[in-house]
Amino acid sequence: RGARLLQALACLIARHASDRPPARRIAPEHRAVERARQYLEALPAENVTLETLAREAGLSAFHLCRVFRQRFGLSPHAYQTIARVRLAKALLTRGLAISQAAAEAGFYDQPHLTRHFKRILGVTPGRFLTR
Numbered sequence: 021r022g023a024r025l026l027q028a029l030a031c032l033i034a035r036h037a038s039d040r041p042p043a044r045r046i047a048p049e050h051r052a053v054e055r056a057r058q059y060l061e062a063l064p065a066e067n068v069t070l071e072t073l074a075r076e077a078g079l080s081a082f083h084l085c086r087v088f089r090q091r092f093g094l095s096p097h098a099y100q101t102i103a104r105v106r107l108a109k110a111l112l113t114r115g116l117a118i119s120q121a122a123a124e125a126g127f128y129d130q131p132h133l134t135r136h137f138k139r140i141l142g143v144t145p146g147r148f149l150t151r
């Protein structure tokens with residue numbers, strides 16, 4: 021009886037043991053939040069609601085926020101703000117005025133851009149242009 025148990029145990033170990041690690045699967049919710057991230061990257065200047073983003077990802081708004089933060093370390097809104105600042109920086113580099121860059125990047129006004137630009141990049145847009 022003990023020999024049969026050992027044989028069964030050896031079979032189980034042999035079946036489940038492998039020299040290579042198991043293939044990593046990307047969880048469906050990680051694909052979903054990646055779709056949401058790509059949506060924000062594609063439309064940084066748009067006023068994307070959480071409901072729209074959740075619909076795009078195929079998740080509830082609450083679940084999207086939770087998984088997005090786990091995956092990227094930021095809320096969707098914070099991620100969009102960073103994407104907007106990157107866009108504004110690119111527009112400023114191309115020669116647009118600060119007020120124009122703010123409007124085209126989706127900020128309410130120039131002070132709104134300046135506040136986030138300085139918080140994220142450490143300098144104001146004006147200082148960035150003089151460097």
